[in-house]
Each structure stands twice: as C-alpha cells, then as structure tokens.
Amino acid sequence: MEEIISINNNRNNFNSESVTNNNNIENNNIENNNIENNNIENNNIENNNNNNINLENLSSSSSLELYNNYNNNINNSLTNLNSSLIANNIGVQVIFENISYKTENRNYKKQLKDEKKRKKKLGMERSDPTDPNPSYDVESSTPSIQTPQSRSSIIPKNSLNISKIDQSVNPQIMTNNGKIEKEITILSNVSGIIEKGEMVGLFGPSGSGKSTLLDILANRKSTGTITGKILVNGKEIGDAYKKYCSYVTQEEILLQTSTVEETLKFHADLRLPGSNEQEKWKIVEQVIKDIGLTKKAKSKIGGILPGGMMVKGLSGGEKKRVSIGCALVTNPSLVFLDEPTSGLDSLNALKVMKVLMNLTVTKGVTVICSIHQPRPEIYHLFNKIMIILKGRMIYCGNDVLNYFSSLPNQYQCPIHTNPADFILDTCHEISESDHCEEISESWETNWRDNMLAVSRIQPFNRSIEPSKTCSLLYQYKILVKRNFKDFFRNSSAYVTRLSGGFMIGLLFSACFGTLSSSQEDVLKISGILFFLIAVLNLIPFTCITLFISNREIFNSERASKIYHSLPFYLSSITTEAFIQFLVSLIVSILVYSINHLRWNFSSFFITYFILYLINLLSDLYIIAISNITGKSDLTFIYGTTISITFLLFMGHLVPVKQLPKSFGWIHWINPLYYGYATVMVSQFKDYPLECPSDFCQFPNGNDVLKFYGLEDWTISKGIGILIVWICFFFVSGYWAISKLNKEKR
Numbered sequence: 233m234e235e236i237i238s239i240n241n242n243r244n245n246f247n248s249e250s251v252t253n254n255n256n257i258e259n260n261n262i263e264n265n266n267i268e269n270n271n272i273e274n275n276n277i278e279n280n281n282n283n284n285i286n287l288e289n290l291s292s293s294s295s296l297e298l299y300n301n302y303n304n305n306i307n308n309s310l311t312n313l314n315s316s317l318i319a320n321n322i323g324v325q326v327i328f329e330n331i332s333y334k335t336e337n338r339n340y341k342k343q344l345k346d347e348k349k350r351k352k353k354l355g356m357e358r359s360d361p362t363d364p365n366p367s368y369d370v371e372s373s374t375p376s377i378q379t380p381q382s383r384s385s386i387i388p389k390n391s392l393n394i395s396k397i398d399q400s401v402n403p404q405i406m407t408n409n410g411k412i413e414k415e416i417t418i419l420s421n422v423s424g425i426i427e428k429g430e431m432v433g434l435f436g437p438s439g440s441g442k443s444t445l446l447d448i449l450a451n452r453k454s455t456g457t458i459t460g461k462i463l464v465n466g467k468e469i470g471d472a473y474k475k476y477c478s479y480v481t482q483e484e485i486l487l488q489t490s491t492v493e494e495t496l497k498f499h500a501d502l503r504l505p506g507s508n509e510q511e512k513w514k515i516v517e518q519v520i521k522d523i524g525l526t527k528k529a530k531s532k533i534g535g536i537l538p539g540g541m542m543v544k545g546l547s548g549g550e551k552k553r554v555s556i557g558c559a560l561v562t563n564p565s566l567v568f569l570d571e572p573t574s575g576l577d578s579l580n581a582l583k584v585m586k587v588l589m590n591l592t593v594t595k596g597v598t599v600i601c602s603i604h605q606p607r608p609e610i611y612h613l614f615n616k617i618m619i620i621l622k623g624r625m626i627y628c629g630n631d632v633l634n635y636f637s638s639l640p641n642q643y644q645c646p647i648h649t650n651p652a653d654f655i656l657d658t659c660h661e662i663s664e665s666d667h668c669e670e671i672s673e674s675w676e677t678n679w680r681d682n683m684l685a686v687s688r689i690q691p692f693n694r695s696i697e698p699s700k701t702c703s704l705l706y707q708y709k710i711l712v713k714r715n716f717k718d719f720f721r722n723s724s725a726y727v728t729r730l731s732g733g734f735m736i737g738l739l740f741s742a743c744f745g746t747l748s749s750s751q752e753d754v755l756k757i758s759g760i761l762f763f764l765i766a767v768l769n770l771i772p773f774t775c776i777t778l779f780i781s782n783r784e785i786f787n788s789e790r791a792s793k794i795y796h797s798l799p800f801y802l803s804s805i806t807t808e809a810f811i812q813f814l815v816s817l818i819v820s821i822l823v824y825s826i827n828h829l830r831w832n833f834s835s836f837f838i839t840y841f842i843l844y845l846i847n848l849l850s851d852l853y854i855i856a857i858s859n860i861t862g863k864s865d866l867t868f869i870y871g872t873t874i875s876i877t878f879l880l881f882m883g884h885l886v887p888v889k890q891l892p893k894s895f896g897w898i899h900w901i902n903p904l905y906y907g908y909a910t911v912m913v914s915q916f917k918d919y920p921l922e923c924p925s926d927f928c929q930f931p932n933g934n935d936v937l938k939f940y941g942l943e944d945w946t947i948s949k950g951i952g953i954l955i956v957w958i959c960f961f962f963v964s965g966y967w968a969i970s971k972l973n974k975e976k977r
C-alpha cells in the first residue's frame with residue numbers, strides 16, 4: 233500500500249525534498265540514512281503543485297481573514313501529516329504564549345554618560361552667541377510638554393537625539409518615554425506554536441531577539457525575568473521540560489583530540505545515566521548514522537591545539553554535525569540551534585540543514601533554528617517561519633510571502649529573489665516605517681483571536697519525569713578519562729612539559745657540576761635550590777593557553793548542564809597533579825644524582841616532595857588567575873608580577889633578616905619562602921661541611937641556616953604551611969571557575 237500524503241509547504245517557488253518509502257532523502261554527499269522507523273515506511277511526502285489550497289488566489293488576496301483561513305488549513309494538513317507520519321515517535325508540540333523577557337541594561341551606565349555629554353553639548357550650543365538659530369532644550373530623558381509636531385520642528389537638524397540613536401543601533405533598548413532604563417525589555421509578548429516534526433526557521437534582523445527567544449524556549453536563560461507560558465503538548469511540565477530539549481550553540485567548541493565517536497560517547501556517558509555501556513554505544517552508532525558521519529567515526533575532531541600544534545580532522549560542516557550529534561544523544565524531542573549555518577560555505581550549510589530535516593522526517597524531532605539569510609534551498613526546507621522584529625513576533629506560519637503582501641504597504645517578493653533576503657529587507661523596511669507598531673499589534677491580536685484557538689493539542693506520549701543526573705563521582709571518572717586521553721594525544725603538551733623538565737635538569741647539572749661539602753659549594757647548593765624553586769614556579773606559565781582553552785570547553789559544556797563544575801575542576805587538577813609529579817621527579821632525580829646534593833633518602837625525598845608542592849602550588853595559582861581573568865594576556869601579566877615578588881622575597885637573594893623593615897613582612901605571605909626554607913633545612917640541618925683552616929665561614933650546615941635566618945625552621949612546619957597555601961589556591965581556583973566568567977545567557 234502506498235499512501236501519499238500531500239502537503240503544501242505553501243511558499244512561492246517551493247521545491248522541497250521528497251522522502252521516498254525507503255526514507256532515502258536525497259542528501260548530496262551525506263550518507264544515506266537507513267533509519268529503521270516503521271512509522272514512516274510507506275509514507276511519501278511530496279511537495280507538488282497539486283495543492284489543496286490555491287496559492288495563486290492567496291497571493292492576489294491581501295485580506296487577513298483569507299490568510300487566516302488559509303493558515304488554519306495548512307495547520308490542519310500539517311497536523312494530519314504529523315499524526316499519521318510520526319504517530320509513535322518522539323516529537324512534541326510546543327506552544328509558547330506571551331513570552332516577555334526583561335533584564336538589567338548592561339549599557340545603562342554608558343547611556344547615562346552619553347546622555348550627560350549630549351546635554352552638556354546642547355547647553356554649550358544654546359549659549360553660543362554666534363548661533364543664529366538658538367536651539368531649544370530637548371529633554372529626551374523626561375517627557376516633553378511640547379507636542380510631537382512642535383517638538384520635531386524645533387529640534388535643529390544637526391542636534392543629537394541620543395535615545396533615537398540608541399534605539400536604532402540597538403533596537404531592543406526600549407525606553408520608557410525616552411527615559412534610559414536600568415532594566416530593558418528584550419522580548420515582549422512573543423507567542424507561537426510549533427508542531428511536532430516541524431522544522432522552523434527563526435528570522436529577524438540582527439539584535440531583534442532571536443537568540444534570546446531560543447534560549448528561553450530551550451530553558452537556558454540564567455539572567456533576567458521571564459514571564460509567559462510554555463506548553464508541551466498542552467501541558468506545563470516545569471523542570472521536566474529540559475529532558476525534551478537539546479541546544480546547539482553557534483560556535484562548536486569540541487575537544488580537538490577526541491574522535492567523533494569518543495565525543496558522542498562522552499555526551500552519552502554523562503547524559504544517559506540510566507543506560508548501560510552497550511545501550512550507550514548503540515545510541516552513539518545511531519547518532520553517527522543520523523548525522524551522516526559513519527565513515528568519519530574514528531576521525532579526530534581536529535583543529536589547532538592550545539600549544540599551537542595542528543591536528544588534522546573534520547571540516548567545518550562536519551564539526552557542526554558532530555555538535556548536532558552531541559545534542560541528539562539524549563533522543564530529544566526538540567532541538568534548538570543558534571545559527572547552525574554561520575561560518576559554513578553554502579554547500580556545507582545545506583548538508584547540515586538536510587541532516588536536521590532528516591531528523592524531522594524520520595523521527596518527528598522538532599527543529600527550531602535561528603538563521604541569517606540562508607540560500608533558497610535551505611529556506612525551502614523550513615516548514616514554518618517565525619519572524620521577530622524589535623523583540624516582538626510579527627509572523628509565525630508557513631505563508632510569509634503572502635502575509636507580507638497583505639500588509640498595509642503590500643511588500644511583494646520580486647521574482648528570482650531569495651525569499652530569505654526578501655524577508656530581512658522587508659523587516660528592515662517595516663522597522664523603519666510608521667506601521668511597525670501596528671503590524672506587531674495586529675499580529676498579536678490575530679494570534680490571540682485565531683491561531684491559538686485552532687491549534688490542536690497533541691497527546692503526550694513521552695513520560696514526564698524529571699531528568700536523572702549522573703553522580704559526581706561518575707562525572708569525575710569520565711572527565712579524568714577524557715583529560716588523560718587528551719593529554720597523551722596532545723604531544724606538544726606532554727613533550728614540552730616533560731622534555732622541559734629533562735632539559736632543565738641537564739642544564740643545572742652542566743652549570744653547577746658535581747658538588748661537594750666544601751665552603752665554595754655551599755653557596756652553589758643554596759643557589760641550585762633557589763633556581764629549582766624558581767624554575768618549577770615558572771613552568772606552569774607555559775600552560776596558560778591550555779588552561780584558558782579548557783575553560784572555554786568547560787563554559788560551553790556547563791551551559792549544556794552535562795556535568796557539575798566540581799568534578800570538572802577536580803579532574804583538571806588530577807591531570808595537572810600527575811603531570812607536575814612527573815616533571816618534578818625528572819628534575820629532582822637529574823639534579824640530585826648529577827650535582828650530588830646531600831645524599832640520603834630522607835633528604836632526597838623531602839627535597840623532591842617540596843619541589844613537587846611548589847610546582848603544584850604554582851600551577852594552582854596560575855589556574856586560579858586564569859579562572860579569575862578568563863584571559864591569557866591578563867593571566868600572564870598578573871602571574872608574572874606575583875611570581876617576581878615571590879622570588880624576590882624568597883630569602884635567597886637577600887636573607888630575610890636583611891630585608892628592609894618596611895617590606896620585610898612580605899616574606900611571611902610568600903609560599904615560595906616556606907618552600908625554600910624547608911629544602912634548605914633538609915640540605916643543611918646538622919650537615920658536616922669541610923673546613924680547611926681554623927676559621928671558615930660555615931663550619932657546619934647549621935651555620936648556613938643561621939646565615940639565611942632559618943635556624944629555627946622545621947620541615948614539618950614548612951610542609952604544613954605549603955599544604956595550607958595549596959588548599960587556598962585550590963579553593964580560589966574553584967570559586968573562580970564556578971562563580972566568575974560564566975556564559976551569561
């Protein structure tokens with residue numbers, strides 16, 4: 233039996249793909265998706281011109297009533313299509329009503345400042361005796377008593393009206409009677425309906441509020457006040473809503489050293505807590521098929537690693553498909569995408585969009601994406617268009633061209649013009665016309681009176697349970713596994729750091745040679761200890777770009793809420809602690825064995841342990857600074873300033889007792905001083921020194937300690953204080969990563 237369901241996608245020049253009963257969607261180079269989906273077998277979607285609704289009549293009509301009837305028919309035919317085509321699959325219907333969003337105006341201070349400047353300038357102009365046409369006081373920040381007409385007539389042509397300018401630059405900054413507000417309204421009473429299995433394009437000029445609406449619909453907004461309702465299949469489902477949504481950000485932030493399947497498995501591990509390994513792998517395989525990357529499953533993502541090394545990997549479009557894949561592992565009902573085609577060439581953009589269309593057709597997934605001027609083939613893949621202008625919905629449906637021609641100015645799409653370009657151009661025209669307000673209001677009234685009334689509530693066929701999360705320990709395990717894999721695959725990271733340790737060890741050996749307990753070598757030994765601490769303090773500076781890049785990945789993954797910040801932070805510190813363990817060990821063994829420092833196991837062990845603590849501590853404070861600043865250049869500047877201060881007041885170059893009184897206290901807040909004091913004690917405490925004549929400066933190691941003001945120092949005190957400092961930097965780093973530089977949405 234071959235049932236043919238015809239739908240009219242009712243846009244001029246529409247020529248969408250056809251889905252045959254083999255589900256083979258013509259997909260250029262994308263692999264065919266042989267997805268087993270009994271529900272859609274035997275269903276053919278054909279976009280033909282045998283439409284039930286006559287487009288010609290519609291285009292000649294400009295009446296809203298006719299348009300509404302038409303739209304209702306389309307809605308019904310789409311609903312029929314959806315219900316018969318994808319009866320048991322995962323799609324959901326989403327109705328959002330009167331969504332408004334207010335937030336703190338981040339430009340408030342700047343606007344006030346600009347306003348002050350403007351007033352000052354106007355004041356100066358007024359008092360200019362040479363001005364033949366003295367201007368009047370134009371108080372944009374307080375309502376004027378002049379009539380609009382008189383007011384406009386008295387504003388000199390060249391005078392600045394800051395509130396007007398601000399609104400045109402950033403049309404979302406809505407002012408109240410021209411008053412600069414601390415809180416601004418980004419979205420106002422936005423409503424719409426998205427049927428299951430629909431692919432919806434969210435259009436609008438830059439700054440109109442598309443990303444804001446997507447964030448709200450995807451439940452990702454963490455700032456501001458949101459009002460309105462989101463109904464899933466007619467129900468308000470609160471927290472469980474998250475379970476149905478996935479969000480794909482504009483920029484794909486993926487770990488370059490992971491393969492496609494590892495990336496997806498990572499997401500499956502953290503987002504599917506109820507599934508076993510076998511099930512997760514099955515899902516990963518299916519997602520790889522869905523995104524058409526079976527042949528590239530074992531390929532690395534690729535890109536430039538933080539150290540600068542280039543890893544060959546996927547193309548931009550393929551990376552975007554992996555990002556989409558990450559969003560698909562949870563089998564979402566709704567997928568939101570913020571400009572999925574940005575940065576891609578038109579062929580790759582089309583491939584990405586066809587992957588999305590496949591999902592809507594084969595699984596009934598609802599796809600909503602904001603998009604800027606797509607090529608016509610992409611535009612025609614959308615079942616529905618939503619248009620946001622100045623934070624208000626001006627259209628939501630599938631006949632936008634006819635709708636625009638029905639508006640007061642009768643905007644007609646010229647032949648051979650990309651409809652997407654026409655939509656954007658028309659939006660600009662509308663926003664500058666006097667009808668803008670009227671058009672938004674008439675659409676809102678139309679929505680309330682007609683659209684909502686005809687929408688059919690879909691039955692709920694997915695369970696409404698709040699989503700489960702993995703335990704923190706499990707998250708930590710998965711993150712540590714990923715970190716170590718990444719570390720060993722990034723040869724520039726481990727080769728540089730380990731070979732750096734090796735080179736430093738050899739250079740020290742070459743410079744200081746074999747040392748003895750003679751008087752001349754006493755200063756060399758204290759010099760070696762100082763330089764060892766200085767080098768191990770500076771080594772972490774080589775990893776600033778790595779820390780910043782990890783932070784970016786973390787921010788993006790945290791926004792998707794796939795893990796908690798604590799396991800992420802602990803896993804990063806675990807990897808770092810391991811690397812520093814190796815680096816300090818290499819340096820200590822080389823220096824100790826070649827330079828012949830005080831040889832007994834406890835001295836070696838204590839020296840090594842202190843060097844390790846110094847290395848770890850330095851790593852932690854660089855991590856803390858990079859988490860606080862979020863920028864590599866600032867981390868470098870603050871880090872070097874702190875390190876230089878620490879090294880100066882370490883007690884080697886100038887023994888602490890000889891430091892000037894006004895600055896001498898600094899050594900008490902210098903963790904490197906405690907490290908240096910402790911290794912000095914481990915080397916010189918009760919250490920017999922050669923004394924060739926009756927008088928020598930240091931008859932015994934204790935005299936060396938006395939010279940440096942360390943005679944009362946003990947090893948246990950030093951280790952204790954260093955551990956306290958490590959804890960301090962550890963906590964500061966965690967506080968900074970969890971509280972600062974968050975992705976504000």
Ligand SMILES: Nc1ncnc2c1ncn2[C@@H]1O[C@H](COP(=O)(O)OP(=O)(O)OP(=O)(O)O)[C@@H](O)[C@H]1O
Binds near residue numbers: 336
């Ligand atoms: N806290 C804020 N203070 C001031 N303006 C804000 C604030 N948050 C958002 N905006 C402004 O609101 C507008 C809507 O932002 P949004 O990112 O949703 O627009 P968009 O349509 O997605 O733009 P684009 O297409 O350029 O990404 C922008 O002009 C933005 O600058």
